[in-house]
Amino acid sequence: MKNVFKYSVFSLLFMATLMVTSCQEEFEELPQPDEQQTLMASSTTAKLIERTAANDGSFDNIVDGASCFALNFPYTVEVNGIQITIDSREDLQVIEEIFDAIDDDVNVLEILFPVTITYSDYSQIVINNLEELRALAEECVEGGADDDIECIDFVYPITLYTFDINEQQTGSVTVNSDEELRLFFKGLDENDLISIDFPVTLELYDGTQITVNSNAELAVAIENAKEACDEDDDNDYNDDDFTLERFNNLITECPWLVREVQRDAISQTDQYFEYLMNFTEDGAVTVKDRLGNVLNGTWNTRITDRGVLLNLQFDILVDFNLEWFVYEIEPGKIKLYAEGGNKIILKSVCDVFNDDPNTLREILRECAWVIKKVLINGDEVERMIGYEFKFMAEGVVTLSNGINVSEGSWVITTNAQGRLVLALEFGNEPTLNFEWLLSDLRNDRLKFNIEGTAYELVVQRVCEDDPANVDGDVLEIRNVMMGGEWMVARYSKGEVDETQNFMPYSFVFGPEHVMSITLGDTGTTQPGIWRVLRNSDGKLKVYLNAGIEGSLAALTDDWDFVSMTSNRIELKSYSESNASYEVLVFEKP
Incomplete structure (x- = not known):
């Protein structure tokens, strides 16, 4: 970039002496410059732009334990004895799933060297062994203070201009990615002048977009956003560094289903499976068993150097009476742990408890629903993948594979816990003839199961009749x-x-x-x-x-x-x- 856009002072003076007027014709005239039009490459705003365009190295901390660089795909790891090739960010979830299969085991991950790593400035080096990787990882600044800004991103393309010392344009470049933008700045000297072709659009961590029209607006937008989200730059890859306030808000936000209980290293899951827990802000907790009986207790939390601790006390549910370490928070899930082989796993069910079955009826009748999965006694019924339900008035439902259509009946009710139930009956498809409990409701997906069994039905919404939804x-x-x-x-x-x-x-x-x-x-x-x-x-x-x-x-x-x-x-x-x-x-x- 220096060779393309940068002119020395001597060259400019020499050209000015020879061609006082002709040089003006070679450059595009700009309006009178001011602070909002040009930036010096060493300015605070320019450094904010560089940090926003930096390569994020924290997404693969589960592998390398370092936020200031990331491993280049593909590479191979061995996780608890299982060899996996990592081709994309999505593949990192496989490692976490293996780690989470047993919550209190010792997890072992080995990287098969050599690997290539990329730093925040997109420079790359080859690492030949674990010792080299660990030495570089120790140089990283953890805890959120690393180079990159992750809570806001540029929306590309963006056009930038370069200038000589007289504020006349010498070149332009259009960048289409963070890497191209960062490398553009890397090719500048500290005193080089640039400008940005505004307006520029940026996207915040929550998906909202903002438009800025000047350097000042750009700097304010980045400054306001850089601390607005948890960048998860520490080595706690599951983002378990939650605050006491966040945990208290989370646990009181929704009802929670008990998915697993272990006390004194003995499983009690069968006894408490899918008990419904409601935590209220006044420190009360009510539990509904599968028959609808209500059991009352209390809860409170405190923060320690170890993290958040949740204390539960019941007169009857004595297996829950402990001060539990909040081991992990995942989307829709809380894992509690206490020494001596004690564990509770809770699943959030914000939307699946509704006293009025009409809500689910209306959702089902809005669109068609495609079968994503059917499990019977834990075995997947693959022959039904892609079949389509259409739920209609008067309790009529059809099931189609595109060629054959069968007709059955459907009813929405609630059970003793207040959980919504979908009852299906098809004369020629007994695999589906059950009362299915709604266990998960997402934007376009519904999941049902049968209490205390390995039966599961997952369906995906398809609204193809409405062009706006295609x-x-x-x-x-x-x-x-x-x-x-x-x-x-x-x-x-x-x-x-x-x-x-x-x-x-x-x-x-x-x-x-x-x-x-x-x-x-x-x-x-x-x-x-x-x-x-x-x-x-x-x-x-x-x-x-x-x-x-x-x-x-x-x-x-x-x-x-x-x-x-x-x-x-x-x-x-x-x-x-x-x-x-x-x-x-x-x-x-």
Whole structure:
């Protein structure tokens, strides 16, 4: 950048002597400069811009224990004896799930070296062993005081201009990412002058956007936002560094279901499973058992060097009577722990308790609902992936796979605890004929279970009849998939390539979510189901149902969308059975 935009003082004076008037024609004239138009590269505002565009190294602290750099994808780790290849940020969740499988075990993570790391200024170095990594990690400043500002981000593209010492423009550059912006500043000397083409849009940590029209407004926006969120720059990757006030607000905000209880190293989960706990601000807690009986107690909290402690006292629920260490807070979940093999796990259920069943009735009737998962005695009923419910008036519900439609009945009631219940009955589909308890309600997803069993039903809302609800990315993926015939170019389970199992087949993704699968040798065709949806967590999903028999059964899954061109589609799915990813790639022949 210096060689492109920077002129020395000597060169400028020499040019001015030779061409007093002609040099003016070579540069674009700007309005009279002032503080809002130009910035010196060493100014406070410029440093705020650099910090906002810095590379965030805290997202992978579960692996490297350092916020000032991040490991470059892909790399391989061994977690509690399981080897995993990390290709994206989403893969880090797999490590956390393995760690969380047993809350009080000793977790071991080993990195397979060499790896490459990227610093906040996007410089990179290769690390050959654990000792080198630890030495660099010790140089990081933890606790939120590292270089990058994470609570606000630039929305690109942004155009910047460079100037000579006479405030005349010498060049311009358009940047399209944090890395390009940071590298632009890295190529400047301290006294170099720049300006920004306003207005500039920034996005806050909560998703809201603001527009600024000057350097002063930009500096104020960043200053106001830089301490507005928890950047989670410490090594507590689960963001457990919550305050006492935050915990008290959280526990009184919603009802909580008991999911697991262990006392003196003996499981008591069967006895207390799905007891409903309500904490109130006056220190009272009421518990409803599965029959609707109410048990009263008290609660209080205090903060120590160890963290937040929750004290519970009941006359009857003596297994709960301890001062519990708040071990972890996850979205919708609280984990409590006490020495001696004592543990409680609570699940938030803000929206699933409603005395008026009409609320759930209206939600179900708004749109169609696609089956994401059905578990019966813990076994997944894969043949039903992608089937669609339509809940209608007069208690009528239909179930369709795009070709066949069956009709049944549905009723919404409440049980003794006040929990909402969906009762289904289909004459030709007894797998669904249960009273399903609503256990989780999200924007576009409902989860049901059957009390005390490993039965589960998860459905995803699809409002395709309303054009306003059709996602542009979803439409684009669907259009490409419907653009001709496809073959499986790659199918692998972890390190095992099984592509050859699918070479004889061709796939056509047709209307009404019907997938046609043709066996090349015989020309025989069988139907299946395909869908493209955006999950409640924002992820793009491709549902495939190719049946449950033979090699095609491996394709029946709700796949994560990875990438797409006009001739290639890549999908992946995490397999819990072997703790690795399955990869599926379609290409046009």
